[in-house]
Amino acid sequence: MCKKCSIEPVYVLQNNEQLCKQCFIKYFEKKVLKTLRTYKMIEKGDVVVAALSGGKDSMTCLYLLDNYCKKQGIQVQALAIDEGIETYREVTLKDAKKFCDYYKIPLHTLSFKKMFEFTLDSFLKEHKMNPCTACGIIRRYLINRGARELGATKVATGHNLDDEAQSLLMNQFKGNISFSAKLGPITGVLMHKQFVRRIKPLYFMLEKEVALYAVLKEFPVTFVECPNAQGAFRLQIGEILNNLEKDYPGTKQGIVYSFLEILPKLREQFQTEKGAIGTCQSCGEPAAKTYCRTCELLEKIKPVKKK
Ligand code: SF4
Ligand SMILES: [Zn+2]
Numbered sequence: 001m002c003k004k005c006s007i008e009p010v011y012v013l014q015n016n017e018q019l020c021k022q023c024f025i026k027y028f029e030k031k032v033l034k035t036l037r038t039y040k041m042i043e044k045g046d047v048v049v050a051a052l053s054g055g056k057d058s059m060t061c062l063y064l065l066d067n068y069c070k071k072q073g074i075q076v077q078a079l080a081i082d083e084g085i086e087t088y089r090e091v092t093l094k095d096a097k098k099f100c101d102y103y104k105i106p107l108h109t110l111s112f113k114k115m116f117e118f119t120l121d122s123f124l125k126e127h128k129m130n131p132c133t134a135c136g137i138i139r140r141y142l143i144n145r146g147a148r149e150l151g152a153t154k155v156a157t158g159h160n161l162d163d164e165a166q167s168l169l170m171n172q173f174k175g176n177i178s179f180s181a182k183l184g185p186i187t188g189v190l191m192h193k194q195f196v197r198r199i200k201p202l203y204f205m206l207e208k209e210v211a212l213y214a215v216l217k218e219f220p221v222t223f224v225e226c227p228n229a230q231g232a233f234r235l236q237i238g239e240i241l242n243n244l245e246k247d248y249p250g251t252k253q254g255i256v257y258s259f260l261e262i263l264p265k266l267r268e269q270f271q272t273e274k275g276a277i278g279t280c281q282s283c284g285e286p287a288a289k290t291y292c293r294t295c296e297l298l299e300k301i302k303p304v305k306k307k
C-alpha cells in the first residue's frame with residue numbers, strides 16, 4: 001500500500017517504499033527537476049533543442065523539459081533523425097509527430113537519405129558493418145549539426161541511468177575509456193565551439209521508471225524495437241546489468257555514481273586545452289582526428305552513395 005494515500009501501489013522504490021500512481025509521478029518529476037537544477041542544465045538565454053526519437057525516453061524528456069522551460073519563457077524545439085530503418089523508424093516518427101502536435105512543440109526532422117543520399121537499411125545491405133556503430137556515429141553528427149543550425153545552446157537527450165551504465169561498461173570492455181570523458185549528465189564546456197552542450201535530464205532515472213512514467217502519462221508510444229538491436233553489444237550488456245540488478249539491487253546506480261566521482265579527473269586528462277578536439281578538415285564539424293567519424297565513414301562508402 002502507498003503509505004501516504006493508502007491505495008494500491010504501482011511502483012516499489014529500492015528502500016521498499018511503495019508508491020501509488022500520483023506519488024510515483026511526483027517522485028519522478030521531483031527527481032528530474034533536481035537533476036535539471038543541480039547541473040544547471042538550463043540557463044537564462046539558452047536556446048533548447050530536444051532530440052526526439054519517438055520512444056518513451058525522449059518523449060518523457062521532452063515533456064518534462066518543455067514544462068520546465070515554459071516557466072522560464074523558453075520554447076523547446078524537437079529534432080528527430082530519420083535513419084531510414086524500415087518497420088521501425090516510421091512508427092516512432094509518427095508517434096513523435098502526434099506528441100509534438102498535441103503539446104504544440106515545433107518538430108524538425110533530418111534524414112540520412114536527404115543529407116547523405118542513403119538510408120541505414122540501404123547502407124547495411126552494401127556494407128558489413130555493425131549497424132549501431134554506423135547509426136550512432138551519423139545520428140550524433142546530425143543531432144549536433146541540426147541543433148546548432150537551429151541556434152541551440154543546449155541539446156537534450158533522453159538517456160536514462162541504464163543507458164549511461166551500459167555505455168560506461170561498453171567503453172570499459174572495449175578499452176575506450178576516453179569516450180567516457182564525454183559522458184555524464186552534461187557535457188563539458190571545453191569540447192569544441194561547434195559542439196552544442198548535451199544535457200540528460202533523465203540521467204538518474206532507471207529505464208523501468210521512465211517506461212512506467214510514459215505509460216501512466218499516456219504518451220503515444222508504440223513500444224517497438226529496432227530490428228538491428230537484436231544481438232547488439234548494448235543489448236547484451238543491458239541484459240547482464242538487469243540480471244545483476246536483480247541479484248544485487250543498486251548495481252546500476254553504483255556504476256554511474258562511482259563514475260561521477262572520477263569524471264572530473266577523466267575530463268582533465270582527455271579534454272584539457274591540450275587534448276581538445278580538433279576540426280574536421282572536410283566538413284568543419286568537431287573531430288578527434290583529421291576527419292570526423294562521419295566523414296571517415298562516408299569516405300568508405302563513396303561507391304554506394306553514387307548508386
Ligand atoms: S538499435 Fe542500433 S541501428 Fe537501431 S536505432 Fe539504435 S543504434 Fe540505430
Ligand atoms: Zn500515494
Ligand SMILES: [Zn+2]
Nearest residue numbers: 280283292295
Ligand atoms: Zn567531417
